[in-house]
């Protein structure tokens with residue numbers, strides 16, 4: 001277990017992530033409702049081509065947003081598992097402790113800043 005982290009701090013982080021997860025799930029539901037493709041009349045409507053293009057763009061944007069949110073949920077689930085395993089707060093790549101301000105900001109962070117930047121390249 002990361003010795004810097006008190007049980008209290010970890011409890012806080014867990015609550016934060018559980019709250020975030022609920023919010024994200026609601027957000028996904030909202031996005032799905034706004035997806036023009038979820039409209040049951042869509043397939044049968046004979047809208048002009050430009051409307052279809054706009055709907056396609058709207059659908060793609062919403063789908064991309066949903067994917068991002070789902071990835072965050074996976075990260076949160078992973079972080080919650082790490083709390084149980086006692087590896088929370090440790091960078092998955094280099095095994096060094098992730099700086100506290102970073103996990104306060106992003107409780108589900110999987111990597112330290114250095115590794116995260118390397119992965120983005």
Ligand SMILES: [Zn+2]
Pocket residue numbers: 091092093094095096111112113114115116
């Ligand atoms: Zn690292």
